[in-house]
Structure formats: C-alpha cells, structure tokens
Amino acid sequence: MSRIAGSGTEVAIRDFRFRNVPMLSTLAAILLALLPFVFSSPMVPDLGFLVLITWRLLRPEIWPAQVALGFGLFADLVAGHPIGQSMLLWTLVFLAMDFVDSRLGFRDYLMDWLLAAAAILLHGAGTWYIALLMGSDTGFIVMLPQIGVSILAYPLVARIVLGLDRWRLGR
Amino acid sequence: MAPPKNRRPGFSRRAQFGLFIGYVVAIAGMVVAVLLLVVAVVDPRGFQAIKGAALDVTAPVSSGGRSVVGFFSGMVDGVGNYFRAGSQNAELRRELEEARRELVRRQALEYENRRLHALLGLAREAGDEVAVTRIVSSSFDSPRRLATLSAGSTSGIAPGQPVRSADGLIGRVIETGRWASRILLVTDGASSVPVMLPRDGTPAIAVGRGDGTIELRTLEVGQNPFRRGDVLITSGIGGVFPPNIPVARVTRIEGDTAIAQPTADPARSDYAIVERIYQRAASGPLDEASRPIVAPPVAGPPAAAPAPGQPRRQSDPRYQPGLQQQQPGAVASQGPAGPPR
Numbered sequence: 001m002s003r004i005a006g007s008g009t010e011v012a013i014r015d016f017r018f019r020n021v022p023m024l025s026t027l028a029a030i031l032l033a034l035l036p037f038v039f040s041s042p043m044v045p046d047l048g049f050l051v052l053i054t055w056r057l058l059r060p061e062i063w064p065a066q067v068a069l070g071f072g073l074f075a076d077l078v079a080g081h082p083i084g085q086s087m088l089l090w091t092l093v094f095l096a097m098d099f100v101d102s103r104l105g106f107r108d109y110l111m112d113w114l115l116a117a118a119a120i121l122l123h124g125a126g127t128w129y130i131a132l133l134m135g136s137d138t139g140f141i142v143m144l145p146q147i148g149v150s151i152l153a154y155p156l157v158a159r160i161v162l163g164l165d166r167w168r169l170g171r
Numbered sequence: 172m173a174p175p176k177n178r179r180p181g182f183s184r185r186a187q188f189g190l191f192i193g194y195v196v197a198i199a200g201m202v203v204a205v206l207l208l209v210v211a212v213v214d215p216r217g218f219q220a221i222k223g224a225a226l227d228v229t230a231p232v233s234s235g236g237r238s239v240v241g242f243f244s245g246m247v248d249g250v251g252n253y254f255r256a257g258s259q260n261a262e263l264r265r266e267l268e269e270a271r272r273e274l275v276r277r278q279a280l281e282y283e284n285r286r287l288h289a290l291l292g293l294a295r296e297a298g299d300e301v302a303v304t305r306i307v308s309s310s311f312d313s314p315r316r317l318a319t320l321s322a323g324s325t326s327g328i329a330p331g332q333p334v335r336s337a338d339g340l341i342g343r344v345i346e347t348g349r350w351a352s353r354i355l356l357v358t359d360g361a362s363s364v365p366v367m368l369p370r371d372g373t374p375a376i377a378v379g380r381g382d383g384t385i386e387l388r389t390l391e392v393g394q395n396p397f398r399r400g401d402v403l404i405t406s407g408i409g410g411v412f413p414p415n416i417p418v419a420r421v422t423r424i425e426g427d428t429a430i431a432q433p434t435a436d437p438a439r440s441d442y443a444i445v446e447r448i449y450q451r452a453a454s455g456p457l458d459e460a461s462r463p464i465v466a467p468p469v470a471g472p473p474a475a476a477p478a479p480g481q482p483r484r485q486s487d488p489r490y491q492p493g494l495q496q497q498q499p500g501a502v503a504s505q506g507p508a509g510p511p512r
Contacts (some may be wrong), residue, residue: 042313043311077221135360138379140383
C-alpha cells in the first residue's frame with residue numbers, strides 16, 4: 001500500500017481507521033464472551049475489560065471517562081451479567097485512572113502493568129461482591145486463578161493493542 | 172509518554188466545560204448503574220425482556236460456533252482413542268459385562284418398584300420433557316456459572332424448569348429469550364439442590380462452589396454419612412427437581428461436609444433436556460399456593476369410606492391414620508390417580 005493516500009475514498013478509509021479502531025477492537029473483545037466454550041470455573045480473563053484498560057493506559061487522551069458506561073452496558077448485555085455491573089466497575093476504574101494520571105507525572109511500562117493489576121484486582125473483587133449480593137455464596141478464592149491469569153495476560157494484550165495502535169496511526 | 176501536567180485542555184471554555192460535563196455524566200452514570208444493580212438484586216427477573224432480547228441476538232453466534240468446537244474436540248478424542256484401542260477394548264468389554272449384569276438386576280428392581288408403586292397408589296407427575304436442546308456457551312469471566320441453551324420460550328421453556336442430560340442434572344432455567352435461554356448450573360454458588368444418598372436415604376443439600384465442584388451439606392451433625400465415590404441423586408423435595416436424577420459424585424470429605432464433582436459435565440454433554448417443574452405448585456407465586464390444588468402432585472391411596480357405623484381400627488392392616496384426613500393435594504373424585512394433565 002502506498003504511503004500517500006491517492007484518492008478521497010482512501011483518505012476516508014484511513015480516517016475511519018484512525019478514529020474507530022480502539023472502539024471496534026474493544027467491542028470485538030467484549031464479543032469474545034460469546035465464544036462457544038463451556039467452562040466449569042472462572043479461569044479466562046474478562047478480555048473486553050483487559051483491552052479497554054490497555055487502550056486507556058496506552059492512549060489516555062482518546063476517551064473521556066463516560067465511554068466506559070456505554071462499553072459496560074454492552075458487556076453486561078452480551079455476557080449476561082446483572083445490568084449495571086460492568087457499567088459501574090469500568091467507569092470506576094476509568095475515574096481512578098484519571099485521578100492517578102493527574103497525580104502521576106510519568107508512567108512507564110512496568111507502572112502500566114502495576115496499574116492494570118490494581119484495576120484487575122478491583123474488577124475481580126467487584127464482580128465477586130456483586131455475585132455475592134445476587135445470592136452466589138462462593139469464596140473469594142474462586143476468583144484468584146482468573147485474577148492471576150488476567151494480570152499475566154496483560155503484556156500479551158498490550159502487545160496486540162500496541163500493534164493495532166501502530167496500524168491505526170500508520171500510513 | 173508522559174501525560175499532560177494537568178487535564179485542563181487549554182484555554183477554551185468550551186473544552187473545559189466539556190471535560191467537566193464528562194465527569195458529571197460519568198458519576199451520574201455510575202449512580203444509575205448502582206440503581207440498576209439494586210433492581211437486579213431485589214428483583215432478578217426485572218429486566219427479563221431486555222436480557223431475553225440480548226440473549227436472542229447473541230445466542231446464534233455461539234450456537235453456530237459450537238459445532239466447530241465439537242468437531243475439533245471430537246477429532247482430538249478420536250485420535251487418542253485410536254492409539255489406545257487395544258487396552259480400551261478390553262476395558263470396555265469388561266465394563267459391558269458388568270453393565271449387563273447390572274441391567275438385569277435393575278430390570279427386576281424396576282418391576283418390583285412399579286408393583287410397589289401400584290400397590291401404594293402413588294402417582295408421579297412430570298417425567299415428560301419440554302424440549303431437547305443444546306448447551307451453546309457458558310459464562311467464563313464471572314464468578315457465576317451460567318450457560319446458554321439454544322431454545323427459548325417458543326419451545327415452551329420457562330424460568331424455573333430443571334435441565335438435565337443423560338448423565339445427570341445440569342441446572343435450572345433462570346432467563347428465557349424467545350429462541351435462547353440462560354441456565355444456572357448446579358455448580359453456581361446460588362444453586363442449591365435437595366439431594367439424597369441412595370444407599371440409606373440420607374437427605375442433603377448440594378450447593379455449588381463456583382469452581383466446578385459442589386459442596387454437600389447434611390442436616391445431621393457429628394458424623395459424615397458420605398464416602399468417597401458415593402453418587403447422590405435428587406430427592407424431589409421442594410418440588411422443582413424430579414427425583415432420582417444423579418447429581419454429583421463425592422470426591423473428598425471435609426469435616427462435616429463433602430466435596431463432590433457433578434456427574435453431568437455441561438462442556439461434554441451435547442444435548443440438554445429441559446423438563447417440566449416436578450410439582451407445578453413449586454413455581455407459582457405464593458398467593459396461588461394457598462388456593463386448593465386442582466392437580467395433585469401425589470395422590471395418596473384412596474381412603475376407602477369406612478363401613479357405616481363402624482370406624483376403622485388399628486387392627487385393620489390398611490388403617491393409616493394420617494390418610495384419614497384429606498391430604499393436601501389428594502384428589503377426592505379421582506381413583507388411583509393417573510398422571511393429571
């Protein structure tokens with residue numbers, strides 16, 4: 001592909017890609033919850049949440065905090081959570097990250113990973129507590145494998161999101 | 172990349188207000204989310220219409236992919252079986268012989284059971300299925316253990332109905348769309364199934380632990396009646412689950428309780444059978460339960476009218492004091508009741 005857009009359509013395609021890749025990739029990750037696998041224990045990370053916080057950590061400027069409400073509602077409907085669960089937790093995480101960003105002058109990759117780990121822990125504890133309120137009487141220990149796997153999966157997701165970001169901004 | 176020192180997006184008033192309004196919207200949205208969650212906790216069926224519609228839209232995606240997954244996992248199994256053919260053959264032959272002997276014994280027992288039931292005049296409701304369908308996906312990132320079925324209210328599925336496979340109990344329906352429904356697996360923390368130990372009839376409650384196992388709680392204190400390898404079956408108490416469906420096999424004893432593995436693995440079983448609620452009164456609203464029950468769950472032996480002027484005595488072998496009064500759910504007019512419809 002040539003590095004210079006040759007026509008108006010090509011400009012439009014690149015502009016669309018530039019604007020919408022973060023949103024579309026997050027929606028696609030949320031839709032992964034529909035994969036036809038049946039699991040007997042919560043082991044798999046919440047991929048929609050992971051991709052969302054990775055975009056947020058990589059590009060703090062593209063999204064205001066309230067987009068998490070929309071993404072959360074979509075995730076609740078797709079994954080069958082009680083409506084409001086992801087809306088609440090994801091927006092909470094976004095606001096917390098805004099706060100951290102306002103205090104923290106500088107973040108590097110390890111710091112991002114640490115913040116992501118904190119967000120994953122908060123999210124795991126939140127979903128567990130909401131499940132408890134809904135009558136699911138399980139120990140928090142059930143969530144630990146999933147939280148561990150999610151924290152370890154962050155570098156992988158960060159690689160993918162970084163690749164998408166380079167493709168989005170590339171010419 | 173260092174983020175900007177402050178989040179003020181410049182000198183533009185419009186941009187500054189935009190940022191402020193963004194935070195207001197985010198916090199208001201969180202308040203709404205909390206309210207929605209409160210509604211979900213208080214009335215779990217409150218958003219039935221919305222969630223059912225979402226289920227209808229998303230289930231076909233999982234349903235389409237399920238056969239692909241089944242094909243590949245079947246292929247892996249097939250290759251493995253090929254390599255172990257010899258030893259497996261001998262093992263299966265031995266199991267088959269054992270199963271044949273067991274079958275004969277069971278047929279005799281079943282005959283005896285039928286005869287005894289007829290003698291007592293007991294009628295069992297239910298036993299017929301609402302729909303046979305497939306499990307197409309499950310929740311995988313939340314602490315809840317929910318699964319999706321590829322049939323919904325158009326097939327007659329309603330919330331509360333038990334779901335089983337050939338191997339044992341899978342769970343019960345909690346939400347229905349028109350063409351898809353969501354079920355609560357027996358391993359979910361909110362699921363509790365009344366079970367019993369067929370060896371001696373000890374009643375217990377099987378509560379899910381959320382990690383693929385089930386905890387068995389007995390009512391007895393002191394001694395643990397379970398042994399490793401015991402299979403528990405539904406007892407039919409509570410009226411939702413029909414009796415005699417295998418639920419779990421005990422794998423570990425822990426103090427007063429036992430940890431068990433469900434006999435039906437929803438990841439493996441291709442078909443799920445949705446059955447009617449065992450006793451219809453169990454699913455209705457509370458005020459309906461106080462009305463006289465038209466269709467009896469269990470009809471006692473017909474209390475023969477005592478001969479005029481001569482009360483029945485204890486010496487009469489058919490004298491059962493508990494049955495002299497009208498039983499809750501016993502039909503007066505019907506004889507030894509056939510399954511009421």
